[in-house]
Amino acid sequence: MHKRQKTEKFRPGFIVSVRVTNFTTYSNAEFQLSPTLNMIIGPNGTGKSTLVAAICLGLGGKIELIRRKTLKSMIKTGCSESTIEITLKNAEDANPEYLVIERTFTATESNWLVNNRVSDERTVRNVCRKLNIQLDNLCHFLPQERVAEFATLTPEKLLLQTERTLGTGHLISLHEDLIRLDSERETVKSELENNSSKLERLNVERQDLEAEAQKFEDYQKKSREIELHKMLLPYAQLQDLKERQKELKRQRDEAKKKLQNFNLTTQPLEKQIRQTDEQRRDIHEQLDKLKHRHSSLTTQYKQQTAQVREATDKITELKASVESLANKSERRKQEAEKLKQERQELEVKLRSVPEVDEEALKDAKKNRDDAFRELNEQKSKTQQLEDTMEPKVSRIRNLQADLKRYEAKLTSTDKLSVLEARGRPYNELRENALKGHLLLRENPQFQSRYFEAPIVSCEVTEKAYAPFIEKVIDNNTLLAITVPDQESYDEVSRLVFSKYNVPMRLALDEPGRLPVPRERLHEYGFDGYLSDYINGPPVVLNMLKVISKLHMIPVRKNPMSDEQFQKLITPNATGQIPFMKFVVADDFVSVSRSRYGSRQFFYSTEKVRNASFFVTGGLSREARLDIKEKIASVSQEYQQCRDEVKQLRQTADKNRLIYESVSKKLSAARVKVEELQSVRSNRAKLVAYISAKADRIKKMEHDAQKDYTEKVRQTEQRINDMFHTRATKSAEAAQTLSQLTMLSIDMDCKNFKILQEKNRITTLKKLIHSLDDYKKTLVEEYEELKRKYDEIKKSDAARKVRQQSENYTENDRTVLSSLAESYLSENNLSEAFIQDRIHFLEDERSVMATADQSAIATLGQRLQEIKQLEQRIPHLEEEKHKLDKQIDDKRAKWEPELSSIVLKISSAFQSKFTAVASDGQVELVKAERFKDYKLQILVKFRENTDLKVLDNHSQSGGERVVSTIFFIMSLQGLTEAPFRVVDEINQGMDPKNEKMAHKYLVQTACENDASQYFLVTPKLLTGLYYHPEMAVHCIYTGPFIESSDKSFLDFRQHTEVK
Template identity: 25%
Template sequence: MARRAVTVESDDSQKENSGPRTSERVKMERSAKTSAKRETLQTHEADNDRNGDELSSNEEDEAQDEEDEDEQGTGSPKGQKRARLNVDGDGMPIKDETKGTGRAHELPRDDDGYIPGSIVRVQLYNFVTYDYVEFSPGPYLNMILGPNGTGKSSIACALCIGLNFPTALLGRASDLNSFVKLGADKGYVEIELKGKKGHGNLTIRRNLSANSKSSTFTLNGQSASGKEVNSRIAELNIQVGNLCSFLPQDKVAEFARMSPQELLRETQRAAGDANLTAWHDTLISSGKEAATLKEIALLELIIPVREYSEALKRYQDAKVEQRRLHAEVQRLKERNAPAHELLAKLKKQYNKLNAAREDKKKSAKAKFGAMKKKYDECDTLETEVQNYLNALDNLKREEKEIAKKISELERRIKNLDDEIANPPEMEDLDVLNSELRILAQAQREITHRQSELQDRQRAHANEVGKWKAAINEAQQGYIFLHESIARLNDVNHQKLQQLARWDRDCADTIEWLRQNQHKFRKPIMEPAIISVTVPDKAYATAVEACFGGTQMKTFVAQCEEDYDLLNHLVNDTDKAIGRRVRVPTWFRPYSETGLAPPPLSSDEMAAMHFDGYAIDFVECPQEMKWYLTKELNLHRTAIALDSKKVPVAQAMELVSRLGPRGEGGGATFIAGMTQNRVTRSRYGKRLPQNSTYDIKPARNFGQSSVDKDAMKRFDAQIATAQQNLSKLEEQVKGLTEEEARIRTEFNAKKAKYDEFMERKKAVQKTQEKLQRMEINRASAQKQLEMERNKPSVKDRRADLNRKTLINCQKRAKLARDYNDLARAVIAEQAEATRIGLQYLQIGANAKALEKLVKQHDEEFQTTYEEYTKVNEIFQAAKTESKEKLDISRAKLDAADPEISARFREMENNHEMDEMTIEGIRLELETQEAELSMNLNTNAGVIEQFERRKAEIESLSRTIEGRERRMAKIEKSIKAAQDNWEPALEKLIARIGAKFSAAFDRIGCAGEIRISRHEDFDKWAIDILVKFRDSEKLQLLTGQRQSGGERSLTTIMYLMSLTEEARAPFSLVDEINQGMDARAERLVHNELVEVTCQSDSRQYFLITPKLLPSLRYEERMKILCVNNGEWLPEERNLGNMMDMIDTFVQRQSRSNASA
């Protein structure tokens, strides 16, 4: 029976299968649509007619230029998986697969009995409880036995993790590094899978690290990625992630808690036709798509009707508010008119008085300007008169000063005449010049000698500079030497400071020991980090690699008494440094025969290109070498800086040689930056093993040490520098004495020359003084004549009196003019004051009235602005309501009858009353996002005159496209269902028959049913069981049945599924927990029966217990797991067949002896 995967919206939808297909129904019912749609819109049209009358008011204009918006198709989200559709939105045709009859396809079995994908071998290293194990399962039933805690479930974990399935499937630790054995750094899981017939096996190794949550893979020994591993696993159809194929211990209860829907999907994946899951997915996706298309059509019909209803409501509300505000605006305008008229009259009077006031102010300002001009002129004349009076006063003083000045000039001339007539005595200048010429000649000779002396001084100075430079160089070398020695001697101090930063206890102990060595019989050797140096820094890294962190800090005692005392004072008590510390100490009695000999002779060292042993490259106290050889084997550690020259394999063979008494067999050598530790196994053939480690650059031995050759060179340089310094000091002393003699002679000659020059300067100074006196006498005579020839004081006094009289006459006239202007200004100022007072009064009246008018106008303006806004809203609502009405009519005319019926039902039930446009649009977007293709709609801006017509055409095309799409979807659903449902029914029938028969054999009842539903994703498998005669069949759940009952049901279902399974192997872990002995025995026998047939697949059963006398088949393989501290190294000792043979032989011997 075909079922449609759609949600039932009403009783009408259930009748669709009995009528014609969707496309035919659309044609048949076109004529019946109009009456129903008109009936639906009858109320809306009546409302719109009333609105049309109201909207024809002269106060509003209809807006006709609003743009249309076409429907936009929305694609499905990228994250969704959809059935493939072609460009028309039709489902792609599904191939008519052969319907499954009988059991699943049988995989080809190789000669060894394994089928492709079976597990041939498992190897574990440092995995959970295992150090190392390797075993080979059989191709049929594998029973893994062992006590609790031995690691049986670890094998299930290994299969899951080794095949790159997530750890969440195990229900245990989620991090990969949690599966590495405690105490180990790394581990791995290696699984060998059977390949296809004629091809080699596939070996997968997954390497794990305890320090990282990541891992690496290899495929047949080649590095590979997790994706490559998954691809190869998928090719073999291995289903570790399916609880029907792989049921770990911690997931047994989860199987019963699986929902029936999950159980169906997992069963389809594990058994039956390989296309079951694909068919089911097609039905689910196509069914959802069909329901989504109907829901979209209904939502697209509801939206315009709801939009029109809301638009109509907005229009009616806006109209009421617009009418109210219009009336209010008119009332306020009429109320404010008289006040505006009075205000205009007052403003006119105010402006007229302001003009008259300004005229008076300008006239008064002009007169004030004339008055200021007269005042300034009068002030200027007054200043001139004062100047005249001052000049008259100055004439009296000037007359006295002139007489006094004439008298002084006459006295000065007389004095100068006396001095000129009686000049002082002075030497003859010619005689002095003659003497000076003689002295000049002597001075030139002295200068010549001085020049020669300076040349000699410069030559000596250059020589002295050379010797001084040599002295300075010797002194710098001397200083550098001592600084270098200080730095070299300070290395130990630097080491101690560095040690204190990372081990304060050890550093404090060293400092205490240096102050208290007297307390011990023999000196205690400081740790190697202080007392050991590597002169050649090229070997510092290799030598330091021989030391461990503790060995670097170990204090070495030379006798047992000192060893005990040191531990007592430092480690056991706080007597040494004030606190108890933990520092390593060491003592061994010295014995020349207690050391193992070096592994290589000198010739062998040279042949292997080793530079020497580590002990050859260190400097330390002799007492320290016993520790370095006995404890660290530095005399047995060969070092080569160039790793390329060392044949590692040959060196490994040489150093691992055994002595005559079996001693030796291992040593360490360093090649370049790699340390090789060669050992021999203590068991079996004792084969040599080589462990390599990368060494890090030296941190402690990399510092500089004292260079003794450098110290000798510095001593020689100091001695040479001191000899040169003595010679230079003697030469400098002689040059200095000669320089002093020359300078003394030069100074004497220069002093005598300076004396003659002073006498000549004295004669010249006297002559210059007489010349200045002649010049001064002529100047005084000229000034005296000028004073005697100045104008008469009496004439100047008469001229000043005349000018003063004229000035006073002018000032009198200006005073009369100023008085006339002042009287005129007073009259105009009085008139201006009167006009100003009147101006202020009218201005105050106008201002008060303007404030009142403004208050009224503000109320009017606010109301008017509100009216303007409401009117715009009203006009927009009017236009919008008309457009929404047209759109809703078009939508209803184009709607499918089924959608129209659903719409009318919702309208009659008032289901749309509470729906909002935003909510409907959101729901529509959600539904459209579920479709995998966009609807073909026009997305441009359409011309206004074609808007309504284009919209109707677009809606029609959309509806027709969806109807075609619905038809294709229904065809796709039928094709998939015709394949899937029969195949599923046959599979469940076969599984159910085996399941019921198995339950019958144990005296219980069980049944498996298919639970059908309108939605294909809700189809399910119900497992019903009955364990008591008094109860009915009940659905298996995670809570209803007991743990043993759930385990029994689970294993019965898995066994029923085994013959139909497609996976190459299956696993169940401790499924028999909680079962009684009877049920466990029956389950075991059933399992052996099902899994040991010739065509059975590989099966793993993990259990910690077994009942006696269970059924055994030759195809079974028993894997026993045990652990403990004393397991033998030989792997054959755990072989069951060998153990049985040994037991039989012992029994035979016992019987024979008896």
């Protein structure tokens, strides 16, 4: 068997073979691997890194580890799927001895087999974890795509990656536990400190609240006493009513007795009056019956007399009709003659009215219509001229306003124009700021609510310092509107933000103190602070100090010596520097401090460009030229518009004369038409009148020829009948009148008897009336006393007391009962006394010190918080003590072992690294927090330099590669990594270093069988060191390689190293 296939040297986790199908550039490839060093060489592009990619993907590694995005990119072009098969040595005493992991994948899915059994990616990763295969650890797996990433690892991450690869991984577990416990301890410690501070503050606050609560309690007691007396008022009122009721009952009973005695003396007279009144009512009833009979006869008599008059009137009417029929023919003849005479008069009048010539009327109408049409045409022309002239006149007014505005701008000191573009590139922030300022100026009610942007409201006193100030203040703040308080911010933002996105600043804080007094600035070589060279509204200046720190940044407009500059960035005895930012000449210097290690100061500089906003006061020269050009343009357009309007007005005047002439012509035509129409209308009316008269004449002549003799005889017969009817009705009326006369006599007798009874009653009443005054007095007195008594008796005071008492608590009723009894025993339970007592108590309360009612509630809350804190703090202290003990225990296990291993790594690294460089060390940097522990690789490639931390800034690419490979080799023997992969790490090395690194790598891999190594390189120098136990895999593929057949040379049979 080939010695690279001797399986007894393979340790758990070693890769025995790798086979791929349709993978990247390979259709089919198989790697039989050595348990020591496997060196894969071949020209660029032949697929050396394919082995590395196959190991990563075949063992469940993420595709991102080889810097690819999709599995599809790993499938050979033209194929739909690819297969990777990796054979691993299984764990000791495990069955089977070898694990064959096979992954077949397409662009979208993967299928896994482990020893020909269906599996999944999670199972494969669990196998790798048990064998300590760490594909995501750069110390174990360093593909070509991640070589540069190793040098960019932070010292903190390098330590974690190294711990993962050391031993069984227990150091990383301890470290992660320490980081977690340390974080928990910091949280507990912070909470403990906060709670202790809060408890101390609450105890002080409790004392103040207790005093405030006592004041409030005294005040409340007095208020309670007043409240109880007010609640007692209904009881006092009820007591007053009881006393009053008792007195009124006695007075009422006395008045009632007097009234009863008086009534006994006047009863006989009243009885006689009642009897007389009954007799009077009987006579009244008899009289009413007579009146009813008299009324009925009166109605009957009126009807009878009316019938007599009706018969008389009818006789008269019939007699007139007879007379009219006898004269009717003669009257019709007379009326016919009169109508003939009227018709003749109308015919004479008709002959005097001339006939209208219809052609003349038609011509007159045509002349009128033509004149009207011509007038409308002239009116349309005039309107067109006015429509043409109106926009030009409006434009003239606008141009006049523009001229005034531009001329005012030339003399204005308003700096708002600096926000206008004028040749600058479009800037949305500046445009919005300009529109926002204009919007606020259009709303003067906001004038006291805001201050305009610093570039508008502020002035730089010395223009030489303007660039420095603009450099320090950010653009948003330069263009920001400043408001003095939150209310102003809300109102202004509500207006501005609804239309434009304008920055706003609200700076209520006080600016920090000066880092160095002004009088000492010259000691550091500065002219002053930036805030010394800008003037403006105090609110705006305060905002600039708070936000941009103008009062804390010194400035020097001339260059500074190196000695002065070094003094500024060199810490003093307390480890501080005077200024973290300052301006010198055209440089803006920012000083920062490292957060790690020795916390050194470092600085960066930025060039200061020319000022754009603070260089001019008011308008710039360019702005003035721009405005003058606009004035010239507007003036030219203004004059042109005036000339055009003048010409249009002349044309309008001509049209107006034509319009007046046509209007007169139309008026004359209308008069002519109206005259002709009036004549034609009058003649038509006369013709109609004559025709109507002729019709009436014919009718009258026809009526005059009729005979009325028979009709006269019939009418005279009706007259005789009516005479007979009148005589009958007259006899009936006389009989009814006789009956009425007898009834009237009887009614007069009854009225006389009634009058007698009334006189008798009146006499009796006068007799009683003489006693009425005294009786009235007695009745009034009794009624008044009875009313007052009933009022008290029916008073709802008792009901109110009961209703109010129902709302009282049992304690309130007990206290009120006791209080009422005490006053009642002293005979003081009255409304007046209780009211006086309430006024007295209110006067006492008014002189008492008031207190906040919320003090008691706040005190209760504070006592509850104190109780909770007193319970919580011991628990936190105990929890911190437990965490301290856990951290100390784990630290005792972790830190000594880690320090010892780092010393071994550093010793191994230094012993090998000094062959290619001046010096090298690996250093464990301890910190207060476990998350801040670092592992630093310190290298020195030249004798006259100091050791520097390996990073991607301080060393060249070749130096970083050499340092990386020697660091990885120094881990040999300290880790239990089954294999390590290094892909093209020798890129950028010089030949000497490459040969030296290669030699140490070969010796490390072949003389120690703890790990299997894979070294991928595109070149092979002459004179390299080889070891009998290493294997060299030559990769040679390409489009000119023939397909495999029997004569195909198997390079694997010739790769054994003698």
